[in-house]
Amino acid sequence: MPNHPLLKAWRQLGVSYRIGAEEMGVPRSVLHGFLHGQKKLGQRSNPEPVIRAYLESKKPSLEVISEPLAKKLFGLGLTVKDAVMGMAHLNIGKGDLYRYLAQGKWPNQQTVDAFRKWLEQQKQRRKKKMITKVMLSEEILEHFGLKTNPFPHELKSVEDIVPLKDLALAEKKILSTINHGGFCGITGCTGSGKTVLLKKIEHELSARKDIVLIKPRTVEKQYLGASGLCDAILEDLHWPWSKGHRLEMRARYVGQALEHNYRNGKKVILIIDEAHLLTDDALLALKRFYEFELGFRKLLAIVLVGQEKLAERLQNVNLVEIAQRIDLFGIKAMNGQFARFLKEKLARAGMNGREIFDSAAMKAIYEKMSKAGGFYTPQSLQNLAAQAMVIAEDLGEKTVTAKIIQGIPEAF
Ligand SMILES: Nc1ncnc2c1ncn2[C@@H]1O[C@H](COP(=O)(O)OP(=O)(O)OP(=O)(O)O)[C@@H](O)[C@H]1O
Protein backbone atom coordinates (compact mmCIF):
# COMPACT_ATOMS: atom_id res chain seq x y z
CA MET A 1 0.00 0.00 0.00
CA PRO A 2 1.31 3.49 -0.74
CA ASN A 3 2.22 5.90 2.03
CA HIS A 4 -0.70 7.79 3.51
CA PRO A 5 -1.15 11.37 2.20
CA LEU A 6 -0.82 12.62 5.80
CA LEU A 7 2.80 11.43 5.90
CA LYS A 8 3.91 14.61 4.15
CA ALA A 9 2.20 16.82 6.74
CA TRP A 10 3.73 14.69 9.47
CA ARG A 11 7.22 15.12 8.07
CA GLN A 12 6.73 18.84 7.73
CA LEU A 13 5.77 18.97 11.37
CA GLY A 14 9.19 17.61 12.31
CA VAL A 15 7.96 15.66 15.35
CA SER A 16 9.48 12.22 15.95
CA TYR A 17 7.20 9.17 15.86
CA ARG A 18 8.07 8.41 19.47
CA ILE A 19 7.06 11.83 20.83
CA GLY A 20 4.00 12.13 18.61
CA ALA A 21 2.74 8.69 19.58
CA GLU A 22 3.26 9.47 23.24
CA GLU A 23 1.41 12.77 23.01
CA MET A 24 -1.50 11.27 21.11
CA GLY A 25 -1.70 8.18 23.27
CA VAL A 26 -1.44 5.97 20.20
CA PRO A 27 1.03 3.07 20.01
CA ARG A 28 4.11 4.06 18.04
CA SER A 29 3.80 1.07 15.71
CA VAL A 30 0.20 2.02 14.88
CA LEU A 31 1.16 5.60 14.07
CA HIS A 32 4.10 4.50 11.92
CA GLY A 33 2.09 1.75 10.22
CA PHE A 34 -0.79 4.09 9.44
CA LEU A 35 1.40 6.80 7.89
CA HIS A 36 3.29 4.25 5.83
CA GLY A 37 0.16 2.64 4.49
CA GLN A 38 0.38 -0.60 6.48
CA LYS A 39 -2.59 -1.81 8.45
CA LYS A 40 -1.73 -3.32 11.79
CA LEU A 41 -3.11 -6.77 12.45
CA GLY A 42 -5.69 -6.79 15.17
CA GLN A 43 -6.08 -3.00 15.07
CA ARG A 44 -9.71 -2.19 15.67
CA SER A 45 -10.07 1.59 15.66
CA ASN A 46 -8.90 3.90 12.90
CA PRO A 47 -6.21 6.32 14.21
CA GLU A 48 -6.80 8.82 11.40
CA PRO A 49 -9.10 11.29 13.28
CA VAL A 50 -6.68 11.44 16.23
CA ILE A 51 -3.69 12.03 13.96
CA ARG A 52 -5.56 14.68 11.97
CA ALA A 53 -6.60 16.49 15.13
CA TYR A 54 -3.02 16.31 16.42
CA LEU A 55 -1.62 17.74 13.19
CA GLU A 56 -4.23 20.48 13.23
CA SER A 57 -3.40 21.42 16.84
CA LYS A 58 0.26 21.75 15.91
CA LYS A 59 -0.28 23.76 12.75
CA PRO A 60 2.06 26.72 12.61
CA SER A 61 0.34 30.02 13.00
CA LEU A 62 0.87 33.50 11.69
CA GLU A 63 0.59 34.74 15.28
CA VAL A 64 4.20 33.80 15.80
CA ILE A 65 5.46 36.52 13.51
CA SER A 66 5.32 39.44 15.90
CA GLU A 67 6.82 37.71 18.94
CA PRO A 68 10.24 39.08 19.94
CA LEU A 69 12.16 35.78 19.84
CA ALA A 70 10.57 34.87 16.53
CA LYS A 71 11.48 38.29 15.17
CA LYS A 72 15.09 37.66 16.13
CA LEU A 73 14.99 34.31 14.39
CA PHE A 74 13.45 35.68 11.20
CA GLY A 75 15.73 38.70 11.38
CA LEU A 76 18.67 36.35 10.88
CA GLY A 77 17.04 35.00 7.74
CA LEU A 78 16.28 31.73 9.57
CA THR A 79 13.07 29.81 10.03
CA VAL A 80 11.47 27.66 12.69
CA LYS A 81 12.43 24.65 10.58
CA ASP A 82 16.10 25.70 10.77
CA ALA A 83 15.83 26.02 14.55
CA VAL A 84 14.28 22.56 14.89
CA MET A 85 17.12 21.07 12.86
CA GLY A 86 19.80 23.14 14.60
CA MET A 87 18.59 22.02 18.02
CA ALA A 88 17.89 18.43 17.00
CA HIS A 89 19.40 17.13 20.24
CA LEU A 90 16.45 18.66 22.15
CA ASN A 91 13.99 16.73 20.02
CA ILE A 92 11.48 19.57 19.74
CA GLY A 93 8.86 19.36 17.00
CA LYS A 94 8.28 22.20 14.59
CA GLY A 95 4.69 22.66 15.72
CA ASP A 96 5.77 22.80 19.35
CA LEU A 97 8.42 25.41 18.71
CA TYR A 98 5.86 27.49 16.86
CA ARG A 99 3.57 27.32 19.84
CA TYR A 100 6.31 28.24 22.32
CA LEU A 101 7.23 31.20 20.15
CA ALA A 102 3.67 32.34 19.51
CA GLN A 103 2.53 32.14 23.10
CA GLY A 104 5.83 33.01 24.74
CA LYS A 105 5.23 30.00 27.00
CA TRP A 106 8.14 27.57 27.08
CA PRO A 107 7.96 24.10 28.64
CA ASN A 108 10.97 24.87 30.83
CA GLN A 109 13.80 27.34 31.30
CA GLN A 110 16.30 24.92 29.76
CA THR A 111 14.52 24.94 26.39
CA VAL A 112 14.24 28.71 26.13
CA ASP A 113 17.87 29.09 27.20
CA ALA A 114 18.93 26.57 24.57
CA PHE A 115 16.95 28.47 21.94
CA ARG A 116 18.54 31.80 22.91
CA LYS A 117 22.00 30.26 22.90
CA TRP A 118 21.44 28.76 19.48
CA LEU A 119 20.18 32.15 18.18
CA GLU A 120 23.33 33.82 19.52
CA GLN A 121 25.56 31.25 17.82
CA GLN A 122 23.77 31.79 14.52
CA LYS A 123 24.17 35.55 14.90
CA GLN A 124 27.93 35.21 15.38
CA ARG A 125 28.21 32.86 12.41
CA ARG A 126 26.24 35.25 10.21
CA LYS A 127 28.43 38.14 11.29
CA LYS A 128 31.56 36.28 10.32
CA LYS A 129 30.24 35.29 6.94
CA MET A 130 28.63 38.71 6.32
CA ILE A 131 25.61 37.03 4.84
CA THR A 132 23.35 39.72 3.53
CA LYS A 133 21.48 37.80 0.94
CA VAL A 134 18.77 35.27 1.60
CA MET A 135 18.88 32.23 -0.63
CA LEU A 136 15.69 30.63 -1.90
CA SER A 137 15.92 26.84 -1.89
CA GLU A 138 14.40 24.57 -4.56
CA GLU A 139 11.75 23.64 -2.01
CA ILE A 140 10.67 27.25 -1.63
CA LEU A 141 10.62 27.87 -5.39
CA GLU A 142 8.40 24.84 -5.81
CA HIS A 143 6.12 25.99 -3.01
CA PHE A 144 5.44 29.22 -4.90
CA GLY A 145 5.37 27.63 -8.34
CA LEU A 146 8.50 29.39 -9.57
CA LYS A 147 10.78 27.85 -12.19
CA THR A 148 13.96 29.69 -11.25
CA ASN A 149 15.23 31.87 -8.45
CA PRO A 150 13.79 35.37 -9.05
CA PHE A 151 16.59 36.95 -7.00
CA PRO A 152 19.86 35.28 -8.05
CA HIS A 153 23.16 36.63 -6.74
CA GLU A 154 24.36 37.23 -10.27
CA LEU A 155 22.11 38.25 -13.13
CA LYS A 156 22.49 35.84 -16.01
CA SER A 157 21.97 38.25 -18.87
CA VAL A 158 21.07 41.84 -19.64
CA GLU A 159 17.49 40.70 -20.21
CA ASP A 160 17.26 40.14 -16.45
CA ILE A 161 17.79 43.83 -15.75
CA VAL A 162 14.56 45.58 -14.80
CA PRO A 163 14.42 49.17 -16.09
CA LEU A 164 14.54 51.70 -13.26
CA LYS A 165 14.24 55.45 -13.63
CA ASP A 166 17.43 56.56 -11.92
CA LEU A 167 19.50 53.83 -13.53
CA ALA A 168 18.24 55.01 -16.92
CA LEU A 169 19.26 58.60 -16.09
CA ALA A 170 22.68 57.42 -14.94
CA GLU A 171 23.05 55.43 -18.14
CA LYS A 172 22.23 58.50 -20.21
CA LYS A 173 24.89 60.47 -18.37
CA ILE A 174 27.52 57.77 -18.87
CA LEU A 175 26.72 57.37 -22.57
CA SER A 176 26.91 61.11 -23.08
CA THR A 177 30.33 61.16 -21.37
CA ILE A 178 31.45 58.30 -23.59
CA ASN A 179 30.22 59.89 -26.80
CA HIS A 180 31.26 63.47 -26.18
CA GLY A 181 34.21 63.01 -23.86
CA GLY A 182 34.16 64.20 -20.28
CA PHE A 183 34.44 63.12 -16.71
CA CYS A 184 31.40 61.78 -14.90
CA GLY A 185 30.73 60.26 -11.53
CA ILE A 186 27.80 58.05 -10.62
CA THR A 187 27.14 57.48 -6.95
CA GLY A 188 24.62 55.34 -5.13
CA CYS A 189 24.43 53.26 -2.00
CA THR A 190 25.30 49.61 -1.92
CA GLY A 191 22.85 47.45 -3.84
CA SER A 192 21.44 50.31 -5.89
CA GLY A 193 22.37 48.63 -9.18
CA LYS A 194 25.58 50.44 -10.18
CA THR A 195 27.54 47.34 -11.12
CA VAL A 196 24.51 45.91 -12.92
CA LEU A 197 24.28 49.14 -14.92
CA LEU A 198 27.97 49.00 -15.87
CA LYS A 199 27.54 45.45 -17.12
CA LYS A 200 24.63 46.58 -19.28
CA ILE A 201 26.67 49.45 -20.72
CA GLU A 202 29.66 47.22 -21.41
CA HIS A 203 27.38 44.78 -23.16
CA GLU A 204 26.00 47.55 -25.36
CA LEU A 205 29.43 49.00 -26.09
CA SER A 206 30.93 45.64 -27.03
CA ALA A 207 29.39 46.00 -30.49
CA ARG A 208 30.95 49.41 -31.10
CA LYS A 209 34.20 49.33 -33.02
CA ASP A 210 35.04 52.97 -32.28
CA ILE A 211 35.36 52.40 -28.56
CA VAL A 212 38.24 51.09 -26.46
CA LEU A 213 37.24 50.32 -22.88
CA ILE A 214 39.77 50.38 -20.10
CA LYS A 215 38.82 48.73 -16.85
CA PRO A 216 41.48 48.45 -14.16
CA ARG A 217 41.13 44.93 -12.83
CA THR A 218 42.59 45.46 -9.37
CA VAL A 219 39.97 44.01 -7.08
CA GLU A 220 41.13 46.00 -4.10
CA LYS A 221 40.84 49.52 -5.38
CA GLN A 222 42.41 51.01 -2.27
CA TYR A 223 45.71 49.68 -3.60
CA LEU A 224 45.25 51.18 -7.03
CA GLY A 225 47.58 54.16 -7.15
CA ALA A 226 48.76 56.39 -10.00
CA SER A 227 51.24 53.74 -11.09
CA GLY A 228 48.65 50.94 -11.28
CA LEU A 229 46.38 53.21 -13.29
CA CYS A 230 49.11 53.99 -15.81
CA ASP A 231 49.84 50.30 -16.21
CA ALA A 232 46.17 49.41 -16.70
CA ILE A 233 45.78 52.03 -19.43
CA LEU A 234 48.98 51.09 -21.25
CA GLU A 235 48.14 47.40 -21.09
CA ASP A 236 44.60 47.76 -22.38
CA LEU A 237 45.82 50.03 -25.17
CA HIS A 238 48.54 47.46 -26.02
CA TRP A 239 51.21 50.13 -25.70
CA PRO A 240 54.76 48.85 -25.16
CA TRP A 241 56.08 49.65 -21.69
CA SER A 242 58.01 47.97 -18.95
CA LYS A 243 57.90 47.98 -15.17
CA GLY A 244 61.41 49.41 -15.28
CA HIS A 245 60.15 52.73 -16.62
CA ARG A 246 59.67 55.47 -14.09
CA LEU A 247 56.15 56.66 -13.34
CA GLU A 248 56.77 59.98 -15.07
CA MET A 249 57.82 58.14 -18.20
CA ARG A 250 54.79 55.84 -18.10
CA ALA A 251 52.48 58.81 -17.63
CA ARG A 252 53.97 60.31 -20.79
CA TYR A 253 53.41 57.04 -22.65
CA VAL A 254 49.78 57.22 -21.59
CA GLY A 255 49.53 60.56 -23.39
CA GLN A 256 51.13 59.11 -26.52
CA ALA A 257 48.94 56.01 -26.48
CA LEU A 258 45.80 58.14 -26.13
CA GLU A 259 46.84 60.41 -28.99
CA HIS A 260 47.58 57.40 -31.19
CA ASN A 261 44.12 55.96 -30.56
CA TYR A 262 42.46 59.30 -31.15
CA ARG A 263 44.16 59.67 -34.51
CA ASN A 264 42.89 56.19 -35.40
CA GLY A 265 39.33 57.26 -34.74
CA LYS A 266 39.01 55.47 -31.41
CA LYS A 267 37.37 56.82 -28.30
CA VAL A 268 39.18 55.66 -25.18
CA ILE A 269 37.00 55.30 -22.10
CA LEU A 270 38.23 54.56 -18.60
CA ILE A 271 35.55 53.04 -16.38
CA ILE A 272 36.24 52.44 -12.70
CA ASP A 273 33.71 50.69 -10.50
CA GLU A 274 33.96 51.04 -6.72
CA ALA A 275 35.85 54.26 -7.28
CA HIS A 276 35.16 55.43 -3.71
CA LEU A 277 38.01 53.12 -2.76
CA LEU A 278 40.60 54.77 -5.01
CA THR A 279 43.58 56.40 -3.33
CA ASP A 280 43.91 60.20 -3.49
CA ASP A 281 47.02 59.57 -5.51
CA ALA A 282 45.00 57.67 -8.13
CA LEU A 283 42.31 60.37 -8.24
CA LEU A 284 44.93 63.04 -8.86
CA ALA A 285 46.47 60.95 -11.63
CA LEU A 286 43.03 60.74 -13.20
CA LYS A 287 42.84 64.49 -13.27
CA ARG A 288 46.14 64.61 -15.05
CA PHE A 289 45.09 62.03 -17.66
CA TYR A 290 41.89 63.92 -18.21
CA GLU A 291 43.93 66.96 -19.17
CA PHE A 292 45.46 65.22 -22.18
CA GLU A 293 43.95 66.84 -25.24
CA LEU A 294 44.47 67.52 -28.88
CA GLY A 295 43.11 70.88 -29.91
CA PHE A 296 39.87 71.13 -28.00
CA ARG A 297 39.26 67.42 -27.94
CA LYS A 298 39.83 65.42 -24.74
CA LEU A 299 41.65 62.17 -25.40
CA LEU A 300 40.21 60.21 -22.53
CA ALA A 301 36.68 59.99 -21.15
CA ILE A 302 36.44 58.97 -17.51
CA VAL A 303 33.52 57.31 -15.74
CA LEU A 304 33.80 56.79 -11.99
CA VAL A 305 31.17 54.74 -10.23
CA GLY A 306 31.02 54.24 -6.49
CA GLN A 307 29.24 54.53 -3.22
CA GLU A 308 28.16 57.91 -1.89
CA LYS A 309 31.53 58.38 -0.20
CA LEU A 310 32.94 59.05 -3.66
CA ALA A 311 31.21 62.44 -3.82
CA GLU A 312 32.59 63.33 -0.39
CA ARG A 313 36.08 62.20 -1.31
CA LEU A 314 36.05 64.38 -4.40
CA GLN A 315 35.24 67.39 -2.24
CA ASN A 316 38.42 66.71 -0.31
CA VAL A 317 40.77 69.72 -0.40
CA ASN A 318 43.38 68.06 -2.59
CA LEU A 319 40.81 66.95 -5.05
CA VAL A 320 38.76 70.10 -5.34
CA GLU A 321 40.00 70.60 -8.87
CA ILE A 322 38.52 67.29 -9.89
CA ALA A 323 35.24 67.99 -8.13
CA GLN A 324 34.87 71.12 -10.26
CA ARG A 325 35.24 69.22 -13.49
CA ILE A 326 33.29 66.14 -12.75
CA ASP A 327 29.65 65.75 -13.68
CA LEU A 328 28.07 63.98 -10.70
CA PHE A 329 24.83 62.03 -10.59
CA GLY A 330 23.40 60.29 -7.52
CA ILE A 331 21.14 57.24 -7.83
CA LYS A 332 18.29 57.65 -5.39
CA ALA A 333 15.93 55.16 -3.76
CA MET A 334 13.62 53.25 -6.05
CA ASN A 335 10.46 54.68 -4.40
CA GLY A 336 7.26 53.90 -6.25
CA GLN A 337 8.92 51.52 -8.68
CA PHE A 338 9.21 48.64 -6.23
CA ALA A 339 5.90 46.96 -7.12
CA ARG A 340 6.76 46.79 -10.80
CA PHE A 341 10.29 45.64 -9.96
CA LEU A 342 9.00 42.74 -7.84
CA LYS A 343 6.35 41.81 -10.37
CA GLU A 344 8.82 41.73 -13.24
CA LYS A 345 11.36 39.72 -11.26
CA LEU A 346 8.73 37.14 -10.28
CA ALA A 347 7.30 37.00 -13.80
CA ARG A 348 10.77 36.35 -15.22
CA ALA A 349 11.15 33.48 -12.77
CA GLY A 350 8.10 31.79 -14.24
CA MET A 351 5.33 32.81 -11.86
CA ASN A 352 2.21 32.26 -13.90
CA GLY A 353 0.04 35.18 -12.99
CA ARG A 354 -0.61 34.18 -9.38
CA GLU A 355 -0.02 36.83 -6.76
CA ILE A 356 2.72 35.75 -4.35
CA PHE A 357 2.49 39.04 -2.44
CA ASP A 358 -1.09 40.05 -1.77
CA SER A 359 -2.09 43.71 -2.05
CA ALA A 360 -1.89 44.28 1.72
CA ALA A 361 1.65 42.85 1.66
CA MET A 362 2.61 45.29 -1.10
CA LYS A 363 1.23 48.13 1.00
CA ALA A 364 3.23 46.87 3.99
CA ILE A 365 6.39 46.86 1.87
CA TYR A 366 5.68 50.42 0.82
CA GLU A 367 5.21 51.48 4.44
CA LYS A 368 8.45 49.77 5.42
CA MET A 369 10.30 51.55 2.63
CA SER A 370 8.83 54.91 3.62
CA LYS A 371 9.77 54.39 7.25
CA ALA A 372 13.33 53.56 6.22
CA GLY A 373 13.53 57.04 4.73
CA GLY A 374 13.43 55.82 1.16
CA PHE A 375 16.70 53.96 1.39
CA TYR A 376 15.41 50.81 -0.19
CA THR A 377 17.52 49.59 -3.09
CA PRO A 378 16.79 46.75 -5.51
CA GLN A 379 19.02 44.60 -3.37
CA SER A 380 17.38 45.35 -0.02
CA LEU A 381 13.95 44.97 -1.59
CA GLN A 382 14.98 41.56 -2.93
CA ASN A 383 16.30 40.59 0.49
CA LEU A 384 13.05 41.59 2.12
CA ALA A 385 10.97 39.74 -0.48
CA ALA A 386 13.10 36.59 -0.27
CA GLN A 387 13.01 36.60 3.50
CA ALA A 388 9.23 36.98 3.46
CA MET A 389 8.93 34.04 1.05
CA VAL A 390 11.11 31.87 3.30
CA ILE A 391 8.88 32.63 6.27
CA ALA A 392 5.65 32.10 4.30
CA GLU A 393 6.86 28.69 3.14
CA ASP A 394 7.81 27.82 6.69
CA LEU A 395 4.24 28.66 7.74
CA GLY A 396 2.79 26.71 4.84
CA GLU A 397 1.28 29.90 3.36
CA LYS A 398 1.01 30.20 -0.42
CA THR A 399 0.77 33.97 -0.26
CA VAL A 400 2.96 36.50 1.54
CA THR A 401 0.73 38.60 3.78
CA ALA A 402 1.18 42.04 5.35
CA LYS A 403 1.73 40.42 8.72
CA ILE A 404 4.75 38.51 7.45
CA ILE A 405 6.26 41.68 5.98
CA GLN A 406 5.65 43.66 9.16
CA GLY A 407 7.28 40.94 11.24
CA ILE A 408 10.59 41.20 9.43
CA PRO A 409 12.98 43.47 11.31
CA GLU A 410 14.97 46.13 9.53
CA ALA A 411 18.21 44.38 8.83
CA PHE A 412 19.20 46.12 5.67
N1 LIG B 1 17.83 47.15 -12.50
C1 LIG B 1 17.97 45.97 -11.89
N2 LIG B 1 17.34 44.90 -12.38
C2 LIG B 1 17.46 43.71 -11.80
N3 LIG B 1 18.18 43.49 -10.70
C3 LIG B 1 18.83 44.51 -10.15
C4 LIG B 1 18.77 45.81 -10.72
N4 LIG B 1 19.51 46.63 -9.97
C5 LIG B 1 20.02 45.89 -8.99
N5 LIG B 1 19.62 44.62 -9.08
C6 LIG B 1 19.93 43.54 -8.15
O1 LIG B 1 20.60 44.08 -7.03
C7 LIG B 1 21.86 43.45 -6.84
C8 LIG B 1 22.86 44.49 -6.44
O2 LIG B 1 23.14 45.35 -7.52
P1 LIG B 1 24.62 45.89 -7.80
O3 LIG B 1 25.61 44.82 -7.54
O4 LIG B 1 24.62 46.49 -9.15
O5 LIG B 1 24.73 46.99 -6.68
P2 LIG B 1 25.87 48.10 -6.51
O6 LIG B 1 25.18 49.42 -6.58
O7 LIG B 1 26.97 47.84 -7.47
O8 LIG B 1 26.32 47.83 -5.02
P3 LIG B 1 27.80 47.98 -4.37
O9 LIG B 1 27.99 49.43 -4.11
O10 LIG B 1 27.70 47.20 -3.10
O11 LIG B 1 28.78 47.40 -5.34
C9 LIG B 1 22.18 42.77 -8.15
O12 LIG B 1 22.92 41.59 -7.95
C10 LIG B 1 20.84 42.47 -8.72
O13 LIG B 1 20.39 41.23 -8.26
Ligand SMILES: [Mg+2]
Ligand atom coordinates in the same frame (compact mmCIF):
# COMPACT_ATOMS: atom_id res chain seq x y z
MG1 LIG C 1 28.94 47.30 -7.25
